[in-house]
Amino acid sequence: MRALVIDDSRAMRTILTKQLGKLGFDVAQATDGRDALDLLDTGYVPDVALVDWNMPRVDGLSFIKAVRARDDLRDVSLMMVTTESEQRNIVRALAAGAHEYVIKPFTEEVIGEKLALLGLVGV
Template sequence: MRALIVDDSSFIREYLRHLLDRMGIACEEAVDGSDALAVLTDEKEFDLMLLDVNMPVMNGLECVKALREVKLHPEMKVMMVTTEADNSFISMALNNGADEFLMKPFTPESLREKMMLLGFCRLTPEGS
């Protein structure tokens, strides 16, 4: 399984990579939505994109909308990783192609729960 982590914060990218590595998931990184689309255009296969919302150049909402409009990696799940808790924003993101939300700050357990909701059921708590 492969994931693309998209966040302008190197700390968040490193933390997510660490958590996903522990789940046996290979990761690549991008610093904003535009960078993510460039990585995805290189025809690398990804199962999941963890996408921040508030980023410079191209934000997460613009990225997921562009991704879904051009049908780039249509089977890939997109999890928005954000501090945005407004219901109208969440609805807009889901309508534009996001599959799930992970609210910052998050714990390893909340990430694992969201991964399972997305259908990655083989992921179990550490030590299980």
């Protein structure tokens, strides 16, 4: 299984990469939505992308909309992982095509539970 971690914080990318690695994922990283879209344009297709909202160049919501507009990426599960906790932002992300929404800070268990809900890991 492949995972893509998209976050402008090196520390957050490291934390999520370690957690996903423990769950058996091969993990790629991107520093923002533009870098992530460039990676997808090379033919890399992850099973899941964990996406921060607030990033330079292309933010997480714009990234999700861009992925959802592409037929070749329709099977990619998208999980927003962000500090954005307002209900309206959660609704916006889910309406744009995110499958799950995790508010920072989070625990390893929460990430595992969300991936299990998506059918990507065993419970």
